[in-house]
Each structure stands twice: as C-alpha cells, then as structure tokens.
Amino acid sequence: MDKLVRKIEIPLAKKAIEKAGLYIVQKKDLDRLAEVAADAYQDYPLHNWFTKGKYDAKASKLLMQISLKTMTEDAVIYADSEEINGFAAWLPFGFTGNKALPFLMNGGLSLFLHAGFGMVGRLQTYENYAMNLKKEFTDHYDWYLFNLSIKKDAQGKGIASKLMRPMLQFCDDERMVAYLETNKESNVGLYRHYGFDLMKEEQIPKSTVTHYAMVRKPKELK
Numbered sequence: 513m514d515k516l517v518r519k520i521e522i523p524l525a526k527k528a529i530e531k532a533g534l535y536i537v538q539k540k541d542l543d544r545l546a547e548v549a550a551d552a553y554q555d556y557p558l559h560n561w562f563t564k565g566k567y568d569a570k571a572s573k574l575l576m577q578i579s580l581k582t583m584t585e586d587a588v589i590y591a592d593s594e595e596i597n598g599f600a601a602w603l604p605f606g607f608t609g610n611k612a613l614p615f616l617m618n619g620g621l622s623l624f625l626h627a628g629f630g631m632v633g634r635l636q637t638y639e640n641y642a643m644n645l646k647k648e649f650t651d652h653y654d655w656y657l658f659n660l661s662i663k664k665d666a667q668g669k670g671i672a673s674k675l676m677r678p679m680l681q682f683c684d685d686e687r688m689v690a691y692l693e694t695n696k697e698s699n700v701g702l703y704r705h706y707g708f709d710l711m712k713e714e715q716i717p718k719s720t721v722t723h724y725a726m727v728r729k730p731k732e733l734k
Contacts, residue, residue, distance in 0.1 A: 521604050525588045525655075525682055532678035535591045537599060539584060544596050545661075546577035552598075552661040557721045558695040562634050563627050571627040574619065576659070581618040582610050587658065590675070598662035598671040602679055605653045605688070609643040634719075641716055642693055645725045649711050650691050654727075655683050657692035676706050683730060690728040700724050707731070 526536055537545060550573035553559050563571045580589065583603060591599040612620075624631055646652060657679075662671050683690045692703060700710060708726040716723050 521686075522586070522588055524686075525602070525604070525679070526590075528682040528685075529588065529590045529678055534675070534678065535594050535596075537589045537591055537596070541591070541596060542577060542580050542584070545580055545589070545591070545599050546573045548596055548599060548663045549573070549576040549659060549661040551663045552667075554664070556696065558638070558716075561716075561719050561721045562631055562638075564630070568627060571623065571631075574623040574626065576661075578615060578619045578623060579610060579658075582614045583658070588679070592671050592674055597666035597669075598675055599659075600657065600661075600675040600679065601659040603656045603658050605655065607656055608647075608652055609639050637718055638716060642723070645693070645712060645723070646691055649725060649727050650689050654689040654691040655679070657690065660692075672702070680706060680728065683728070684732065687730045687732065689730065692726050694724050694726070695721050697722065697724070700726070703728075 530536060550569055553572050553576075554569070555567045556572075559572045559575070560567055562575070580587075580601065583601070586607065587601050587603050589599065589601045591597075646654070646656065660672065660675065680690060682688075690708070692708065694700065694703065695716075703726050704710070706728065708728040710724060711727050712723070712725045714723060715721065
C-alpha cells in the first residue's frame with residue numbers, strides 16, 4: 513500500500529465516516545466484527561465453497577478474523593455504533609489482495625488446520641480471480657468494499673444504508689470509483705440501489721459459485 517495513501521487518503525475517509533456519526537472500530541473490536549460477519553455469512557455460497565460445500569461457522573469466523581487483522585492498517589473499518597450491529601470494511605486505491613505471509617502470521621495456519629489444507633488452493637483461486645477482475649474494471653484505482661455485514665437480528669433496520677451512504681458520498685467528493693463483488697444474486701439489487709452497475713456475472717473457476725462484479729462511478733462522472 514502506498515505510504516501517501518495511508519498518510520492522507522485513509523485519514524480523510526475516516527474523518528468523513530466520523531462526521532457521519534459512525535464508529536471507527538479499534539483492534540479490540542476485531543473479534544466482535546468476525547462474529548457479526550460469521551452470523552451474516554450463514555450459508556453464503558463463497559464461504560461454503562471454501563469449506564467443501566457446507567457452512568462452517570468456525571471457519572467463517574476465523575477467515576474474517578484473520579482477513580481483518582491482516583488489513584487493519586490499510587483499511588477503513590467502521591460500524592453503526594460501538595455495539596456493532598453491522599460494519600463495513602473498505603480498502604483504498606492500490607489494494608491488490610491480501611499477502612500470504614501476513615495472512616499466515618495472523619492465524620492462517622489455525623484456519624487451515626481446522627478446515628483442511630485444500631482451502632489454501634480455493635482461497636488462492638478466488639483471490640487471483642477476484643483481483644484480476646478488479647484490475648480489469650478499475651485498474652485498482654478504486655475504493656473497494658471488502659465487506660459489508662449486518663448481523664441477522666439487525667437486518668432490515670436501515671443499518672446497511674447508514675453504513676454505505678457516507679462512504680459513497682466520500683467517493684463522490686473525491687471523484688473515486690467504488691468497487692465490490694458479491695456471490696449472492698439477491699445482493700445485486702441491494703447494491704444497484706446504491707448506484708452500482710453489474711459489470712460481470714460468471715462462475716468462479718473450479719467452482720459452482722457465481723461471482724458478481726459491480727462498479728459505481730462518482731455521480732458527477734456518470
């Protein structure tokens with residue numbers, strides 16, 4: 513990650529988020545975030561594929577926990593409140609994927625011991641595929657929505673909008689493209705509601721999981 517991005521762009525985004533009254537999460541909150549994500553990702557096709565076709569709550573939690581710890585210095589991660597009913601994690605332009613060594617150092621080995629080492633290949637296949645698509649559509653010059661999770665009993669209460677709109681306004685103000693992917697067809701309409709366009713819909717290589725790549729251009733440039 514470019515040092516200037518860390519020094520300038522990430523603090524600017526955090527300031528916009530705080531101004532909107534949202535909670536910038538701390539390292540102490542990461543385990544709680546992983547719990548929320550694991551709850552939200554119940555029977556999510558991608559996570560099921562990672563764990564041989566069935567939902568594994570422990571593996572989902574470990575995967576999110578490790579991913580968030582790996583990217584914490586490079587991401588803007590915030591929640592609806594300190595209670596953390598939902599959270600979003602965005603990565604700034606220049607992000608090209610999690611690196612293997614930091615992933616392992618933050619607990620990757622424990623994940624593979626639990627879920628099986630076949631998960632290594634599936635994670636690598638997905639990471640390479642997803643980042644190549646991101647490069648194709650944005651050349652990595654984007655704010656990337658890595659994760660949006662709302663715990664099950666808090667869904668339908670407007671938390672997604674509360675989390676999404678301030679960051680999308682920041683992207684508009686900065687004239688930046690926003691990028692995301694989802695692996696659930698029902699999410700496509702949700703993100704279209706926020707101005708994202710579906711760029712590609714296809715199966716992830718070596719899987720039966722459908723990948724939806726979506727881009728949102730700044731409003732002024734549409």
